[in-house]
Amino acid sequence: MIQVEHVTKDYGQFRAIDDISFTVNKGDIMGFLGPNGTGKTTVMRMLTCFFPPTQGKLMVAGYNCFEESLNVRKKIGYLPERVPLYADMTVSDYLDFVAGIKGMRSKEIKGKVGQVMDDCGLADVNRKLISDISRGYRQRVGIAQALVNDPEVLILDEPTVGLDPQQIKGIRKLIKDLAGRHTVILSTHILPEVSILCNRVVVINKGRVAAVDSLDNLISAGTDKMFMRINGDQQAIMAALEQLDCTASVQQGENDSKEEGGFIIALDDEKQSSKRMHAMIEENGWNIEEMRPMETNLEDVFIQLVTKEGK
Amino acid sequence: MNIRSIGIIYNRELKSYFSSLTAYVVIVMFLLIAGYLFAAQLTMFADISFKAQTDPMLAKQYQLLNITETVVRPVFGYISIIMLLMTPLLTMRLFSEEKKTGTIELMLTFPINDIDVILGKYLACFSVLLTMIVLTFTFPALLLSLGEPEVKPILTGYLGLVLMGASFISLGIFASSLTENQIVSASVSFGILLFFWLISYSVTLVSGGLGQVLAYLSINKHIESLSKGVIDTEDIVYYLCFIAIFLFLTLRSLEANRWR
Incomplete structure (x- = not known):
């Protein structure tokens, strides 16, 4: 039209x-x-x-x-x-x-x-x-x-x-x-x-x-982050996740949010990275309590798009 | 060109003239000034006629005792000057206001030709001016009931006024299309009109062909023979060309807005 x-x-x-x-x-x-x-x-x-x-x-x-x-x-x-x-x-x-x-x-x-x-x-x-x-x-x-x-x-x-x-x-x-x-x-x-x-x-x-x-x-398309809740020593998990070379960023979930006590992880390449991550978690004897893709809303997508173009 | 669209624009503009009181104010001012000058001229004529009864020298001044020469022609002259002062006040809002308030954006995106918009506005303004002129018919009516003025110069004089007023409006509407500021619009049209008026005075200073060209361009030269009762096609053609040229320039000016 x-x-x-x-x-x-x-x-x-x-x-x-x-x-x-x-x-x-x-x-x-x-x-x-x-x-x-x-x-x-x-x-x-x-x-x-x-x-x-x-x-x-x-x-x-x-x-x-x-x-x-x-x-x-x-x-x-x-x-x-x-x-x-x-x-x-x-x-x-x-x-x-x-x-x-x-x-x-x-x-x-x-x-x-x-x-x-x-x-x-x-x-x-x-x-x-x-x-x-x-x-x-x-x-x-x-x-x-x-x-x-x-x-x-x-x-x-x-x-x-x-x-x-x-x-x-x-x-x-x-x-x-x-x-x-x-x-x-x-x-x-x-x-x-x-x-x-x-x-x-x-x-x-x-x-x-x-x-x-x-x-x-x-x-x-904006959903390239995932949320994980893992049982174990949180400090050690955090460090281990950060050491993986396939994670772009690791953040701790904010207090008082749904993500409290978990990790928000951005991956470089979803399939490859998640395999390696799972392997790493198993090696250390931790277990995954919860795992889901992060919900993104239009606001995040919009700000992402606009700031990306701006750079 | 689409007659129906022109009619719709015309109706809106005309209503707007009267709902905004512009038309009333301008018409009343115009009639007050014109009426005063007419009365003054008539009193003077009566005075001269009265004195001529006892003064044989004055009685030989036939021209002074001619009502057409002493009252009709000067009054037509005054009316055209008042018109020159008043028409910019009528035309200034036509496009400037739409530009200022932004309504021009909707107007130009409606399915209607630019020329229809211009003609609708032009005719609405012309109707107000025509009302103004028609209301002065009381002057010759009064003369006809009191004395015996020649009818033909009155008729052709009015034809001249209408043509001249129509020319003033076409220039005014062009000035209005140039700017979103009504004061600037009125000043520009007033300035250019005055220029066309005053070049007739410079004719004596310039000799030969150029002088004649200037004389021909002058907007008030062409009403002279009309107010004497002579219809010269040259004068009619001058006014019609004047109107056509400035309406065309207005069209161009609207198109130029789109390119900015």
Whole structure:
């Protein structure tokens, strides 16, 4: 549905995006992750045809974002990060206006706008001026205008910023419901949001793609540490583990955590190393009480990816 | 170009003019100043006519006793100067405000051509200006009920005002597309308009072909024959070209934004 091929974007001397490529399939909800100022918004602006790339090609729904921009724009609903709305209009006037501009017929507009307002929980503010409503409501108006014409592709730049927990839940449900019929790209800083919503993740850092993968793969890829609880003289075990040349690092489990009284071990090469480790433990007459791969969460993976790229 | 999109943009802009009170304030100021100048000119004319009854020397000054020459033409002149002062206030927000608040980002990613956005905004602003001009119809109505002014110069004079106002707007909308600061936008359009106004005064200083070129470029030269009742295609073409050139430059300026 969306293809980004070797895209580079320069702002004068500054290279904001450096040769990134990824694809998003129809029906995916793709999370777009990265630290601040790494070019997430830039990529989204290129996808929405706000400006063209310096080099490379972006395709949305089979149309080139630069050459057939009008066709692309018909397929897209976009929520910019700043949520720019016309403050002097009422919520329902604004949504009517957007629906009209997106080419909906006058007959369809009324029903569709009403439905979108219900979906986004805007029914009780529909007669209010946009300048008078709260940040959370503005955010929802922004989402409503992106959704109003049922676009195939939704591009949401930090959709849940500024919402209270209940609203966040509502919006996440809304986005989740869109999966399948719509293709969604959303950028966010909130990592749990990605694990809740997205089935694919693109991590970018300093204008480059640090990882593209499904969420499960990404998290399991981070699992190169294991946890062991071994009976015996802890000091000696620690020393023996550290002496093995196949262990990259050995840490004692932190107090008051699930890992208290055990060891967190990072291995160089899983199969080879674990064999040698087992042999070593048997030689010394210790026995393994508990052994499992360490659970990594998305946060660890994210920080790992971002700091690795940064070095 | 898509008439429906233009209409939607036009409606939004026009509502915005009136909900933000800009239109009311500008129209009221315009009418107050124009009305004052009209009244002053009319009083002067009445005064001269009255004195001419007893002063045979004054009675021979036919031009002074002609209502078209003494009231209609000067008032058209005043109105065009007030328009020059007021249109930048109407045009300054058209694109600058959208750039400042960021709404331009959504506007340019909606499935709508840039030219439709420009024309919608242009026509909305033009409608406000037209309202302003139409409200001054009370002046000639008053003249027609009190005296016998020539009708043709009044009609062509209004045609000139409309064309000139339309030109002011096209320059103003261009200035607005250049910056996100409304004050800068108004200053730029006011400055350039004044320049086009003032070059007519430098004509006498420059001789030959260049002088004629400057005279042709001057924006107020072309309203002169219209306010005398003469429709010269050259004048009409001048204003239409002026409008087209600055609308085209606005289009380019919007496209240039995308490249930044």
